[in-house]
Amino acid sequence: MGITSRLKIMSFLQYFIWGSWLVTLGSYMINTLHFSGANVGMVYSSKGLAAIIMPGIMGIIADKWLRAERAYMLCHLVCAGMLLYATTVTDPDTMFWVMLINAMAYMPTIALSNSISYSCLAQAGKDPVTAFPPVRVFGTLGFILAMWTVSLMGLELSSTQLFIAAGASLLLSSYALTLPKIPVAEKRVATTLISKLGLDAFVLFKNPRMAIFFLFAMMLGAVLQITNVFGNPFLHDFARDPAFAESFVVKYPSILLSVSQMAEVGFILTIPFFLKRYGIKTVMLMSMLAWTLRFGFFAFGDPSPTGVVLLLMSMIVYGCAFDFFNISGSVFVEQEVSSTIRASAQGLFMTMVNGVGAWVGSILSGMAVDYFSVEGVKDWQTIWLLFAAYTLALAAIFAVCFKYQHKPEALAAQSLTH
Template identity: 85%
Template sequence: MGIVSRLKLMSFMQYFIWGSWLVTLGSYMINTLDFSGANVGMVYSSKGLAAIVMPGIMGIIADKWLRAERAYMLCHLVCAGALLWATTVTDPDTMFWVMLINAMAYMPTISLSNSVSYACLAQAGQDPATAFPPIRVFGTLGFICAMWAVSLTGLELSRAQLYIASGASLLLAVYALTLPHIPVAGKRTATSFASKLGLDAFVLFKNGRMAVFFLFAMMLGAVLQITNVFGNPFLHDFASHPEFADSFVVTYPSILLSVSQMAEVGFILTIPFFLKRFGIKTVMLMSMLAWTLRFGFFAFGDPSPLGFILLLMSMLAYGCAFDFFNISGSVFVEQEVDPAIRASAQGLFMTMVNGVGAWVGSILSGMAVDYFSVDGVKDWQTIWLVFAAYALALAVIFALCFKYQHEPEKLAQHSLAG
């Protein structure tokens, strides 16, 4: 098997693990363990906390002392153990700490998998910039396959989803032992702890436009976490309506949600056109408006024929909402910052989105769900409309506060230089 095929398999397994539980664990905790919305938000906040510091710490270790593929293997061994432990947990506090251990090990593997892929491709004489995107697509496919597997086997409300994730983590840890050796870089000033965490880039907050950008990056990170945590429990709750109890939406909610990931693949292909034609500010506004539609369609969707169309439209809106923000935001950072702090700026962007934003979004969304619940019955329509209003407010404020003039020539020059 060639190196590209082996890396595709690694990418598939990397995100298969996440897809096994990320979307469905909330439903398991709410419906099977009887956790409150705040409890679920607290457990999911562990991902954000881990994303703030762990990728930087593990990145330094992999750069200086331990080969990247070995660090990758050890992280997945820890994940396998933590996910197995989680199958025995029935109280919110313990679940938080167990999933925090899992997140502290898993979040670094996202960047490590990229590093391993880039290094292996370079060793094989291939251009990582050209060869990596098709490899990463297999990660999305792995995520989708895991969601379908858990849903089709009826395990969305069962701890068995954690057994699947644990077994896949163990299998990937073993597989990592077969990957080519990635030599450590030794002494290298660009891999300081401050740089890995994006601390060098904090000087960008002196620039008003960049400060506004990073603030909105954090708030959009919170929006993303809301849909990750409560999308699946929302669909499961239609089971309380007798006319919907046996519907496709209730029986296979993860399959419906997987359309969101399918939409991502399509919208990724449109981003170059929209960036060149309209510019980064407009593309990010499209993302915020797409988040508004995502939640708005959820508010009025249900398993009835017309309601199902609205739910499906919500999944399609997610592809635009997710891709247009994450990729356009990364491009903006790449364009605007000094090359000397480019890596730190990208680190800061990811920390604001997947770290601080995810943590804030988990906690506040859980509190909001509980606030609009009476005797355990959630007023999902109001909940989603509140989230939709939040996303719409972000779009309006962003349009007023973010000062940016689209310059197609600058974008074209940047693309040629890259």
């Protein structure tokens, strides 16, 4: 089997693990374990905390002391153990600590899987820039298949989803032993913890435009976490209405939500066109307005023939909402910063979005859901309209505060020099 095929298997399993529980664990905790919205938000905040701390630490370990594929194997072995233990947990405090340890092991594997792929492709004489995207897309396919598997098997409210994730983690841990050796670098740029965490890129906050960009990246990271945590529980709650209890939306919400990931694949292909033609400010505004539509369609959607169209539209605009700030933001950082802090700036962008933003989004969204709940019944329409108003306000403030003049000719000239 060629190295590209082997890496596709790794990428598939990497995101199959996450897809097995990321969008459905909230429903399990709310409906089966009867956790409050704040409890669920607290558990999901573990991902944000881990994203702030662990990728940098593990990056240093993989750089200096332990080969990347071995670090990758050990991380997934820890994940398997924690996910297995999580199947026995019934109280929110313990669940938080178990999922925090799991996240501290899992979050670094995202960067490690990328590093392993780039290194293996380079060793095989392939151009990583062109060879990596076809590998990474198998991760999206794995995420989608996991969501479909859990949904079609009726496991969204069961701890069995965690057994599936644990089994996949154990399989990937074993599979990592077969990967090519990734040599430990004797010298590598930005191997200190400060650089890995993007802290030396904090000099960018002296630039008002970049400071505003990173601040809004954090606030959009919070928005992303809201939909990850409560999208699935929202769809499950339609079971309270006897008219919808047997609907496709209630029975298989993860299948409906997987349309969001499918839309990502389509929208990511349009990013070069929109960035070159309209620039980062317009693209980010499009993302914020797409988030507003995402929540607005949720607010008025339901499993009825008309309402399900709104739900589908919410899934489709998610592709624009996610890609146009996450992927485009990363490209913008790459273009704007000095090459001496480029890696650190990307680390800072990840920390703001997937670390601080995710942590804040988890906590505050859980509090909001509880505030608009009466005796366990959630006023989802008000909740989603509140989030829609939040993203619309973000768009208005960003339009005024972010000073950016798009110069297509300069961008074209820059792309020719790379």
